[in-house]
Amino acid sequence: MSEIHNANFILPNGWRWVRLGEVCEKPQYGYTASADSNRVGPKFLRITDIQHGEVNWHAVPYCRCTDIDINKYPRGHFVCANRTGGTTGKSYLITQAPESIFASYLIRVKPSDNLLSEFLYLFLQSDIYWQQVEGSKRGGAQPNMNATLLANVTLPIPPLPEQKRIAAKIQNLIQEVERARTACEKQLEAAKALPSAYLRETFEGEEAKRWERKRLGEVISLIKNGIVAEQNFEGEGFNVTRIETISNGLIDQAKVGWVNKRAESFADFKLDKWDILFSHINSVERLGNCAIYEGIPENLYHGMNLLRIKVNENILDSYFLLYYLRSDYCRRYYITNARRAIGQASLNQKDIKQIAIILPHLYAQRRIVADLKEKMTQVEKLSIGIQNELEAITALPQAILRRALKGEL
Numbered sequence: 001m002s003e004i005h006n007a008n009f010i011l012p013n014g015w016r017w018v019r020l021g022e023v024c025e026k027p028q029y030g031y032t033a034s035a036d037s038n039r040v041g042p043k044f045l046r047i048t049d050i051q052h053g054e055v056n057w058h059a060v061p062y063c064r065c066t067d068i069d070i071n072k073y074p075r076g077h078f079v080c081a082n083r084t085g086g087t088t089g090k091s092y093l094i095t096q097a098p099e100s101i102f103a104s105y106l107i108r109v110k111p112s113d114n115l116l117s118e119f120l121y122l123f124l125q126s127d128i129y130w131q132q133v134e135g136s137k138r139g140g141a142q143p144n145m146n147a148t149l150l151a152n153v154t155l156p157i158p159p160l161p162e163q164k165r166i167a168a169k170i171q172n173l174i175q176e177v178e179r180a181r182t183a184c185e186k187q188l189e190a191a192k193a194l195p196s197a198y199l200r201e202t203f204e205g206e207e208a209k210r211w212e213r214k215r216l217g218e219v220i221s222l223i224k225n226g227i228v229a230e231q232n233f234e235g236e237g238f239n240v241t242r243i244e245t246i247s248n249g250l251i252d253q254a255k256v257g258w259v260n261k262r263a264e265s266f267a268d269f270k271l272d273k274w275d276i277l278f279s280h281i282n283s284v285e286r287l288g289n290c291a292i293y294e295g296i297p298e299n300l301y302h303g304m305n306l307l308r309i310k311v312n313e314n315i316l317d318s319y320f321l322l323y324y325l326r327s328d329y330c331r332r333y334y335i336t337n338a339r340r341a342i343g344q345a346s347l348n349q350k351d352i353k354q355i356a357i358i359l360p361h362l363y364a365q366r367r368i369v370a371d372l373k374e375k376m377t378q379v380e381k382l383s384i385g386i387q388n389e390l391e392a393i394t395a396l397p398q399a400i401l402r403r404a405l406k407g408e409l
Contacts (some may be wrong), residue, residue: 012407014160022113022326024044028108029147031069031101035061042070043100050092057098059358073108076199088145091124093117107147113148119163122170123155126401156405161335166178166404177396184393186388192380199327202242202368203358211360217353220321222310225349228268230260238263240303241271246291249322250279251295269301271308274318281305281346287333290325292318307352320365323372324357 011017021027035044049055092110095117102108111120123129129284132153133145157163202208217223227240237260244255259266271277271293279289282305293300302308311318324330333355338345360368403409 009406011156012158017154018155019064019151020153020155023112023157024120024151025110025112027147028110030104030106030108031063031065031073033063035063035103037061039063043098045097045100045104045106047105047382048283053092053111054093055092055097057100060100061400063067063071063101070101072150074122076296083261084380089130091121093121106145107145107150115157116160116167117162118167118171119154120344122167122401123405125397126405127398128402128405129153130157156407158407166409169409170404172401173316173330174397174399177400181390181393182258183328184386188383188390190291191271191379191383194382195326196328197343197377198372199323199381202329202372203324203329208358211358212277213356215353216355216357219259219357219359220309220353221311221312222308222350223352224268224302224308225264225307226306227259227301229261229266237261237372238266238299238301238302239268239297241277241284241306242303243286243289243305246279246306246407247276249291249301249326251293253293255301256297257266257303259301259303263299263301266301269308271300271302271398272310275302275303276311276318276322276325277307278307278309278310278352280307280348280352281344283343284338284340284345285337287328287338287345288325290322292322306347309352315359317362317365317369319369319373321357323369325355330355 031044033044035046040062041064042062043057043060043062045055049060061336066381109120110119158166229240237258239256240259241251242255242257245252247255263270272294273293276295277291277293279286281287309321311321334345334347335355337351338347401409
């Protein structure tokens with residue numbers, strides 16, 4: 001472990017740097033036993049029983065152990081640190097518990113009288129702690145932290161009254177942050193719902209009821225399956241779309257594949273500008289994802305599990321069809337008519353041709369497309385702004401902890 005003064009700031013008067021082992025009882029490994037749903041002994045707390053910093057003790061199983069074993073695991077305020085797996089070093093404050101012991105993948109850390117449990121727990125959430133954890137994890141595929149490494153973690157501690165004041169203030173600040181985060185998440189959820197609302201208003205509103213109706217097969221000039229050929233992501237050949245290439249109605253250039261064959265052999269699969277790609281084999285949630293090809297990247301071919309749809313330009317605008325295929329009405333059609341298999345659903349060309357489409361005059365379609373594009377652009381800007389705000393709020397707890405541990409709070 002690094003030197004005891006391992007942070008790049010000077011502590012206020014009365015504070016000191018210590019190793020965790022100096023201000024806590026010896027870190028204690030958990031009990032090794034099998035969990036049992038029957039009431040055969042005390043509750044048996046495992047890593048999986050701790051979710052979002054809380055424990056649902058009603059759902060925690062039991063384990064068999066002797067009275068002597070139980071006495072080795074006294075109750076009271078303590079911190080459990082996960083010592084193995086993907087969440088190595090993550091800690092949890094246990095303040096109330098029934099008769100229980102903790103499992104072997106946890107380490108129990110009980111503070112001495114001059115260290116408040118709540119203050120220690122706050123430190124264990126800070127980047128000062130996590131920088132030390134990341135630097136001392138043992139193992140490759142399954143990193144772990146042992147009791148010795150944990151005992152050597154260094155932390156700044158103020159006098160006990162100051163610990164109590166800081167812990168109380170941070171708790172209040174974190175509650176305010178959580179309220180702000182919840183409000184921001186609700187705003188983001190509302191913003192993400194706007195595109196569907198706009199499409200629903202457009203295609204299921206009063207004006208739409210007066211429009212002509214046809215089957216999709218009557219107003220398209222081509223519907224075609226993609227290339228059936230092995231794909232890769234690097235090498236010579238030609239670019240080909242994949243299911244993952246479709247993103248928010250557009251082509252994601254970073255997610256195109258390659259086919260290592262001569263493009264001339266697949267000329268019929270080369271996309272034309274304004275072609276629509278439709279995901280007809282996918283998970284139920286993603287079935288019907290679609291995108292329009294705007295000509296970038298050039299010389300792009302369409303691949304497996306995607307249908308290529310070309311509109312009759314004299315009566316149908318490609319963007320109008322794109323928005324329509326993303327509407328709630330079409331989503332309901334996909335779900336109702338999909339053929340289900342394990343982990344995926346599918347629609348064939350005949351299913352797609354049978355979709356009922358509303359058909360205003362071409363000039364009205366273009367007016368609608370322009371209006372929807374403007375609204376969708378505004379929604380994207382709004383969502384990005386809210387997402388940036390949410391990220392800033394999410395970063396606040398670490399900033400608060402950093403200031404607290406530097407004696408600036």
